[in-house]
Amino acid sequence: MPKTSERKKTTVQTFINKKAKGEKITVLTAYDYYMAKLLDEAGIDAILVGDSAANVVHGFDSTLPITMDVMVAHTAAVARGTEKALVIADMPFLSFQPSTETAIANAGRFLKEGWAEVVKMEGGIEMAATVKRVVECGIPVMGHIGLTPQSIHRLGGPKVQGREEKSRAYLMESALALEEAGCFAMVLELINADTASEITAALKRAATIGIGAGPHCDGQVLVINDILGLRKEGFSPKFLRQYADLPPIIAEAVKKYIDDVRRGDYPREEESFYNK
Numbered sequence: 257m258p259k260t261s262e263r264k265k266t267t268v269q270t271f272i273n274k275k276a277k278g279e280k281i282t283v284l285t286a287y288d289y290y291m292a293k294l295l296d297e298a299g300i301d302a303i304l305v306g307d308s309a310a311n312v313v314h315g316f317d318s319t320l321p322i323t324m325d326v327m328v329a330h331t332a333a334v335a336r337g338t339e340k341a342l343v344i345a346d347m348p349f350l351s352f353q354p355s356t357e358t359a360i361a362n363a364g365r366f367l368k369e370g371w372a373e374v375v376k377m378e379g380g381i382e383m384a385a386t387v388k389r390v391v392e393c394g395i396p397v398m399g400h401i402g403l404t405p406q407s408i409h410r411l412g413g414p415k416v417q418g419r420e421e422k423s424r425a426y427l428m429e430s431a432l433a434l435e436e437a438g439c440f441a442m443v444l445e446l447i448n449a450d451t452a453s454e455i456t457a458a459l460k461r462a463a464t465i466g467i468g469a470g471p472h473c474d475g476q477v478l479v480i481n482d483i484l485g486l487r488k489e490g491f492s493p494k495f496l497r498q499y500a501d502l503p504p505i506i507a508e509a510v511k512k513y514i515d516d517v518r519r520g521d522y523p524r525e526e527e528s529f530y531n532k
């Protein structure tokens with residue numbers, strides 16, 4: 257892997273080119289400066305500042321409560337830590353659904369105040385007109401279909417989408433409409449792998465980024481906390497692969513610190529400041 261300084265900057269066009277060449281696109285979420293820096297230096301193509309921050313950073317049970325102000329602050333921190341990866345800001349619940357004007361104003365905030373390069377919006381064909389206007393304003397949009405967590409109450413829980421013909425047809429129609437509206441990419445979340453494969457093949461330009469949508473998508477995204485084992489217990493969907501188990505490592509370090517302070521072993525003379 258070339259050093260960060262030698263790697264090319266990922267752009268929207270990189271996604272389109274990678275899809276055309278059949279090269280897989282890698283995306284992970286991050287919510288703060290230092291994690292963004294680590295992911296960027298490791299060579300990730302794009303960093304999604306997901307509204308999953310509501311769950312994994314702020315401890316809510318859904319993504320619904322997170323606000324624009326909080327998401328802009330997370331995005332700005334990630335952008336400060338990122339040199340080469342594409343920075344994607346996730347538009348929170350009700351920041352784009354009420355009207356096209358609201359969507360343009362809030363998408364613009366992510367670029368002007370959060371230094372994002374792209375925004376992501378949940379929703380299918382019903383969001384296509386809004387996506388088109390935001391793209392016309394010069395703001396690249398990533399779509400998000402399938403399980404859209406902002407509609408969790410309407411969907412009735414985390415069910416795999418695209419299994420029945422009606423659902424498959426809606427997802428295909430939505431993907432094509434979002435591509436037509438100008439989306440350069442879209443997340444396919446918790447979608448039957450056959451349907452996700454068909455959608456990926458049907459899209460000429462827009463790259464599909466799967467999460468729980470099988471191996472045939474143009475790329476994959478996962479939540480950073482999940483691959484590191486840093487999520488509330490009880491979240492272990494079938495699609496999740498955990499690459500590290502950080503909680504015991506963190507707990508061990510904290511216990512050692514507590515022990516050192518209590519024993520008077522921290523700080524030592526060489527870790528202290530004296531006048532001479």
Ligand code: KIV
Pocket residue numbers: 285304305306307308309346443445467477478479
């Ligand atoms: O908010 C998020 O992290 C997401 C990903 C799961 C795609 O939308």
